[in-house]
Amino acid sequence: NYGGRPEIVDAVKKLIERGTKMEDVDEEVIQSVLYWPEMPDPDMVIRTSGEERISGFLIWEAAYSEFYWCDKHWPDFDEVELDKALEEYASRQRRYGK
Structure with a gap:
């Protein structure tokens, strides 16, 4: 694991x-x-299933990533939800830890 x-x-x-x-x-x-x-650091990490934690996932690499929390479970995550995530990401101002 x-x-x-x-x-x-x-x-x-x-x-x-x-x-x-x-x-x-x-x-x-x-x-x-x-x-x-x-592997480049991810710009955005999408977490499904309503959990608002990273569970030890890419601790180093995701330090300056933007996070998108989604209530849908992974099997139900669809193109509409992906579009929502991308739209929210586009509206953010990345500060890279500053």
Whole structure:
């Protein structure tokens, strides 16, 4: 099972195994040892089923993502709901943590 915390723990272990010096550790170095380092950070994360939590999903990668909470369950998530999510996303001003 995927979990964001174990992914970060594994990344730290990789850095230690490689002998990475503390002063060399920055966001780029950490990104390079995540499970999918080539994957760009998501602009938006859609969470279905009325749950307003991320459940450990992409903790590092989704830090500056916009979240869309939807009451529909995944099997019922349709094109109309996707359009709503995209419309809401388009109306937001992204601040990237600022």
